Amino acid sequence: MPLFPTEIRRTEQQTAARIRERAAEEGFDAVGITRADRIGPELAARLDEFMALGRHGEMRWLEEKAERRRHPNALWPEAKSIIALGLNYGPAKNPLDVLAQRDRAAISVYAQGRDYHLVVKKKLKSLAGWMHREWGNDVKVFVDTAPLMEKPLSAAAGIGWQGKHTNLVSRDYGSWLFLGAILTTLELPADEPEADHCGSCSACLEICPTRAFPAPYQLDARRCISYLTIEYGGVIAPELAEAMGNRIYGCDDCLAICPWNKFASLSREITFHARPELDAPALLELARLDDASFRALFGTNAVKRIGRDRFIRNVCIALGNSGMPEAAPALQTLCNDSSEVVRAQAALALETLNRNADGRDRSGHDT
Incomplete structure (x- = not known):
């Protein structure tokens, strides 16, 4: 029936x-x-x-x-x-x-576990x-x-x-x-879409250090730090590189500043919690990673997909932005790296380090 x-x-x-x-x-x-x-x-x-x-x-x-x-x-x-x-x-x-810790790396929250x-x-x-x-x-x-x-x-x-x-x-x-x-293939009743509750807030647009949002609800990925550190494989231009601060994998700025995070809670999924070695790791230690040690550190982690060379390219940028004199020897070593992109980015980072030895706000904005 x-x-x-x-x-x-x-x-x-x-x-x-x-x-x-x-x-x-x-x-x-x-x-x-x-x-x-x-x-x-x-x-x-x-x-x-x-x-x-x-x-x-x-x-x-x-x-x-x-x-x-x-x-x-x-x-x-x-x-x-x-x-x-x-x-x-x-x-x-x-x-x-x-972002204020010059000697440390900022890895996006999602990639710390x-x-x-x-x-x-x-x-x-x-x-x-x-x-x-x-x-x-x-x-x-x-x-x-x-x-x-x-x-x-x-x-x-x-x-x-x-x-x-x-x-x-x-x-x-x-x-x-x-x-x-x-x-x-099941026929299921649909829920109603959630309304937009952003209102007049524009905090996520204003905080972006590389100005990746041409307008509200629009993203130019070519200027987004997540794109630059993960998807883009070439040498990153000085204008964008200096704005990246110490962000070496992804960027959480527009997410973290959102007022709706007042309702957020710690994840109950233990595997998502930050591993100690990926929670603000020292840049100088990361700069020493070869392919084997990179794979050992990121074997079950999202960072592994960009590979050692692109990762070290990003570390070079953070070292160049650090203002730390002790970053110079590490960058000089990386100027002789086996990877062409690492060598090129290390040279640019060394120029940035020498030019801005007196420091720059790690967020990418002038102090």
Whole structure:
């Protein structure tokens, strides 16, 4: 006997409630649901504008997979519902504090513990496998490694909104949510999108040391420190390098300054807590890393993906900005490194160190 529409809706609501309960049991802190047929053309339009302006820089994989990224059904036509999931990675202390420590490196909060891809994907697979066993539906899991636009989809599912810095903001967890998604053939009721609660605040735009935001809700990745330290493989121009301060992997400034972080809490996922050796490590010690020691230090960490040479390039920049006389011998040594990009960046950093020996505010702004 076929079900009446009201019975179908009740069944779908019960299914969604069970999924939420199971997601919480898996350790997810936020869960929301949207439907593929509710994702409009504005998602693709924003992506097209971003790339047309060249703001994606050298991230050519965005161009190569643009068609599949425009809509979740372009990636998987059979998908009916999207379950957006968030895992809190709130830090124990303010990430901005390390920027004043000239001899120390600032590593983005998300990269101070275990690689989140490994942790989130394991939980996603467990949840998706349970769903398949319960209802026989098809499922696919995604965590930042496939052409899926997790931030706008998470906003559509109601677990946060994209702030003026284009990152997701949560009323419950502030800036600190790792995002994952499960696409499924299940028909599930959609949650309402979260409203934008940025108001007149522009703190995230104003704090950016490289001025990477042309306007609210717009990012030019070519000027973003996260892009420069992670995605960009060449020699970083002096103008941008000096503004980077001691940030050697990623940047948390626009995230950390957000007023919504007053509701943030320390992550309950122990593997996300900062490893002592990655919590403001000494720059001079990092400068001595060869390929083997780099791999040993970052073997299960997100930093490993940029490789030793790009990492040491970033360390050179921080040493050049440090104002420390003792940084000069380390940079002179790196001027003879086997890597061309390290040699070139070390030479520029040495010039910066000698020129600004009297120091400069580590945030990238004049004192």
